[in-house]
Amino acid sequence: MMYLMRESCELMLTPARIAADLTKLACENPLNPFTYTVAGRSIAASCEIFERATRSYPKPAFGLPAAERIVWEQPFCRVIAFGEPSDKPKLLLVAPMSGHYATLLRGTVAAFLDTHQVFITDWADARQVPRAAGRFGLDEYIDACAAMFAALGPDLHVMAVCQPSVPVLAAIARMEAEDHPAVPRAAILVGGPIDTRRSPTAVDLLAQERGIGWFRQHCIHLVPPGYPGHGRAVYPGFLQLSGFMGMNLDRHLTAHWDMFNHLVEGDGDSASKHRAFYDEYLAVMDLTAEFYLETVEQVFITHSLPNGTMRHRGAPVDLGAIRRCALMAIEGEKDDITGVGQTRAALDLTPNLPDDRKAYHLQAGAGHYGIFNGSRFRAEIAPEICRFMADQAAPRPAPVPERADWIDRSVALFVVKAPPGRAAVPLRPV
Structure with a gap:
């Protein structure tokens, strides 16, 4: 209603x-x-x-000086490649599916265009996906990550920004446990809530205080008529935006008052910067109810990944299985969404990964947004990420001999589902 x-x-x-x-x-x-x-x-x-x-703000365009190609697609996600195929190292940016579109990482993409062949996940607005496409929860998210890694590999680097750090790490753990040959060469986790018990923020405390029942009752609504996803249960983007705005309401009010004064004074440059930021910030998308509720419960309430109780399709998600994929954790000193230590927990939870394949960077003075965008990211964080990925370019141990079980599963992961009446979208060369 x-x-x-x-x-x-x-x-x-x-x-x-x-x-x-x-x-x-x-x-x-x-x-x-x-x-x-x-x-x-x-x-x-x-x-x-x-x-x-x-x-209401429409989905923005990337608008980068590079051609865009769709190289992988399912009903809930597609992967966009920037530029033509090249011999540059491959980097997949897994954008957060937390209300904003992947274009929020426009600056992140731009920082790596000169050094890498960049791909990004472009998650679908749930209200635009017909109910016939089925559910999309954490299991399906992990499946999608594994399928993308297999399709874009080998020798793929993955960078998960905020929310996807948990499913990306889970997908890598499951692939490692199955000795999959397309395990990413390195994964960079940026401000990810791996263990929200460390330095809990207002977001973490709210989940603990309310419990999953409160979120199910107050945050889930049905898509109204007029959209392809009519009748699908979703967590609406406008509710998520209200939460974002409420956390820093004084800052947003001040920004709009400043814009009013810039317009009156004829300061067109400052007004244009305000428009560009809020055109992006206020463009939001819906999330499927099952994905939202499962994420709240497992990441913020039961802490299933760091507790070792997380399961994917009935199989345990054991971070101890990670032995080949190098890990880098990046945090911001002033991050008020993902507290310091929450992302670094991934390094502590992977005891079988050699220390020389782990790295950590704490960015002084940076908030949540600043660890994947802006001047500090371009000048200090992006070069660290590039150095880390370059360090992992050396040959790693020989791959495990092929086994029928992971071959069968790899084939299953490569299947691209499509809504009834539409043909499956084939994988394209990257």
Whole structure:
């Protein structure tokens, strides 16, 4: 019901947004003398702030100076490759499926375009996926990660940003346990909630305080009519955005007040930067209910991965099985979403991985966003990641002889499912 109410409110505000747009155009018309007064600029600025605060934002484009190719696809995810196939080392960025689109990592992609052949996961908005496509929970997420690693390998480097650190690490552990030949050469975990008992943040404490029943009752809604996923149970993106905004409400209010003043003062450059940031930040997507609830329960409440109780398709997820895939953990000193130590836990939970295949970087002065984007990331973190990946380029032990069991499973992982009535999308050369 909440989803439907939100959609109704947006429709009711449409005439007001149209009126605000028309008023803004009138107050910015160079033939209108009122345009050159403080009052005229103030009205135009107010109209723009109102229109931007009440609209829905579409999925942004990457807009990078590199051609985009789809090299792998399933109903809930596709992998985008940037540029033409090359001999550069392969790097797959696993974007967070936590409300924002993969374009949030635009700057992360750009930082590696010159040195690597870059791929990124482009997760689907759950409200755009028909119910006939089936469920998508943690098991399916781990399956998708393993299938991507197999399709893009061998010698693939993987970088998981925030939320996907847990399923990515789980997929690697399962592949290692099965002696799969396409285990990634290295995995970089950036601000990932591997063990949220360490330095718990407000996000972690809320999950512990509320319990899974509260999230199931208050956060799950059905997609309303008008979308391909009509009737699918989801965690709506607008709820996730409300949580993001609420954590730093004063900062967002100040940013919008600053934009109003920039518009009145005619500071177009500063206003453009504000627009670019919030065009990205306010564009959100829905998550499937099963994925959201399973993630909250296993990552933030029961801590199943660090406790050693996590299972995938009934099989144990044993981090002790990781012996070949090098690991790097990156954290931010001022991260208020993933506390210091939560990502580093991955290094402690992999006792059979040699120490010379592990690395840790704590970025001084950086918050959550700053450890995968921005000036600190480009100047200090990205070079560390490149050095780590280069160090893992040396030949590793000979692969385990082929076995029928993982061959059968590899074939299963390569199958690309499609909704009824659509042909499966074949894998494309990378």
